Each structure stands twice: as structure tokens, then as C-alpha cells.
Amino acid sequence: MVISIIPIPIKEDVEPDDDLAELILASIKRQKQKLFNYDILVITHKIVSKAEGRLVNLGDVKPSRYARAVARKHHKDPRMMELILREAREIVRIERGIIITETKQGFVCANSGVDHSNIKANFVSLLPSNPDRSARKIRNIIKKKTRKEIAVIITDTFGRPFREGQVNVAIGIAGLKPIIDYRGMEDVFGKELKVTEIAIADEIAGAAELVMGKLDRVPVAIVRGYKYGNKQGSVKELIRKCGNDLFR
């Protein structure tokens, strides 16, 4: 089965309280595309954050004394630092101007996901506060309007240890199990596979990034032709518990 990755540009700049599901459906139509059962809609979190009003005017941020001290030490904007700390549950590493936190949503990433790219001047975006819920909401509206059984993955680009470059990963999921568990199954030689759990939601997120790019207005992609069975899933399944992690 061939998998297709179809870019869905969105012309409009997304504003707080926009109906994102409606905007995506209109954009799909404009591309002369439509949705089919089992399509996976991959959406960059930036437009979700915008629609949910998760934007902050840096001019309105009053950095705490602590944020100012940390910012000074690590050569950061104190208002950015304030937001990074507010969005964090824990600082995992802070070194050489790089700050890695565990966000309140549970993700380990740079700057708690606070980001100023593809957003109007002087504003930054925060991650959706509950990306699984955001994904479910979009999925439910689209199911209602199209009567199609689809899955939704909300994404962000994260760096990672050991390897250079960022990759797009899933940060919110609806309608799909993010990990395939091959443990206990047999390979082609009849040997039991021992520890093979594949994070397909992250692979799908990365695949979608290939048509999204960073400079164009392509915040959505349809991934078509991937067979998935289990329709229950949460991004929480992708988050390793701190105590199980050899690198924290």
C-alpha cells in the first residue's frame, strides 16, 4: 500500500477564536482535495496555539527577579525566560544559552516550546495547554461535518540528544494509537521480537514535515494510505516517565 503525503496550505493567518476545523476543511476543498476514512490530518501546533489564543505580547510580560537572574546568566531575553519558566514543570538542562525543560504538558524540549517564528512581531506562541484535547476537538468537528473517520496529530519540531537537527514529532493525538507494539510477535524467521515498539505517530509527524517546510504557509498535511487499527490513543503514551529515563 502506497502512502501519500498531501500538503494543505492555509492562506489566512489564523487568529484567536478562529474555527480551525472549518478553516482546514475549507483549505482542503480549495486544494481540490477531500478527506477519506483513515486519513491522518497532521497539523503544526502553531496554528492550534493561534486559534486557542496561546499568544503572548512580550511587552506585557513582567519578568520575576528569578527569571531576570537566570536570563542574565544565560544571555536570554528576561521576558522569554519568564514565559519559559511559567510553562515548565522542571528545568532539565540549562547550559550555553540552551534551556531544556519538561513542560507542564510533559514534553522535554527547548524553551518549554515558547517560540517566536511565524508569528507577528513582538509576540511569541506557547504550546496548546492540552494538545490531546485540541486534537480531539478538531477530530470531532471534522467527523461531524464530513462523516469521515480520521485521526489528528498535532506536531512541533523538537531537537534531540545525540543527533543534530530537529525533527517533527507528535504533541497531541486523537483517533490513533501512537505506538505499535511488536513485542511477542514473530519475525520472518519465527523468532520472537523482543523490544520493538515503534512510535508511528512521530514517524507520521516527521513524514508530514517533509511537505510543510518552515517558510511556506503549509501548516497541515494529509497522510493517506497508512493502515492503523486501534483508534484510541494519547500523546501521553509517547512520554517516557522521568524515572524510566537513563538520560535525566
Add this chain to the structure above:
Amino acid sequence: MVISIIPIPIKEDVEPDDDLAELILASIKRQKQKLFNYDILVITHKIVSKAEGRLVNLGDVKPSRYARAVARKHHKDPRMMELILREAREIVRIERGIIITETKQGFVCANSGVDHSNIKANFVSLLPSNPDRSARKIRNIIKKKTRKEIAVIITDTFGRPFREGQVNVAIGIAGLKPIIDYRGMEDVFGKELKVTEIAIADEIAGAAELVMGKLDRVPVAIVRGYKYGNKQGSVKELIRKCGNDLFR
């Protein structure tokens, strides 16, 4: 531009000294497919290792005293441990039966990439000793035979910190730059992108895994429709230097 991911099953079990490029071309033909310029051929390392004779009969392995001691402490097969240590440049973590090393090729991964799945009983496979070279060799033969300008990515599935599940990543590359560097470019609001380098080779590897799976004989996929410019690249660009890594 829509991207397609086309599975290429290979019927035969690959044997040492098989002409892998020839086998892949025959398999593409059997699927009634053909190669086009700019196609990216993604190949799971397992068949590369097999063709290059990077298989070891565990019965032939004499574990050193050190390997036996480490194996006993961490509940591992001493012969496996011997191979893991031989393939490693450094042990990065060893805990709870999990051993993460930096391999001689420079990858940080579990068990130095030594693996017993999808291989005949009592044998294990090692990573190709120089996967960039393996990729270049396959690319050159295929270019000669088809006169098509393609890229080749050799892959393995690696675990990663912070997130559950493994993902397919690039371990050898020919004909493609693995990272797109957006730094200095401007986003849609005219703001300069500061730190966005995307590891597209890893995203392509992950995308290909979606049609490969683990249980079927689909060790190859064609990724078609992804525009790439720079045709020079090495997997070394994806490897973060130890001194630049906050998690080593």
C-alpha cells in the same frame, strides 16, 4: 507537491556477497515500479549487513573475561555482550539490562546496533562498518544501471531519550544533504529564523518505516516527490559531537 512512499518487498533472503543493488532493482521491477530522478531509496540496514557479511554466529563468539563479568552483572548473554563491546567506542549508559553505547560508526544506540531479529537462528547482525560507503556503493551501481539521479538512505530503528518507542533514522546517506538549514532565512512575517535545522534524512527514514513494518519482507521503500537540492551529504552531519551534547 505530494510525496509518495512506495513499499518494495524483497522475496529472497539476502545472503553474503549478494549484489544488493541488483536485487533491489529486480524487486522494483517485480512491483511494476521504476525509478525516477530524485527518488530516494530507503533501505533497512539489515539487508545491507547481510549482503556485506556482517553476520556473526553466536556459537563462534568467545566472550572475554570483561564481557562475561558485565554480562553477568546486567543479565545479558555474554556472547552478545562481547559483540556489543567490540562494536562500541564507548559505553554511554548501562543500567537495568539496557546498554547504550557510542558505536565505532559514531551512533549512540542500544546494544551497539547488534541485533538478532529477522535473521536465522543463533545468528546476529552488526551494523554496516561504514554505512555511508554502503549507501554510496548502492547509489553508484543503480545510477550506472538506470541512469537515474537518486539518493540512498540506509536506516535502523533507534530508541531515544524522553520519548517512548523507537523511530527509524538514517545511518548511511548518499546523494542528499541530511539537514536543511533554515538559519538566517525569514519566516512568513519577515522574522529571521534563528535555530531551525531540520534533520530531513531522519524524517524520510521514519516515513519509509511506515510502509516497511517489522514482520513483513519489506526492507526497501521509494520516497518520491520530495524536492532536495544539495546532493552531497554524509550521516556524519547528523551525529552530534559528544562535547556539544547536554545529555552525555
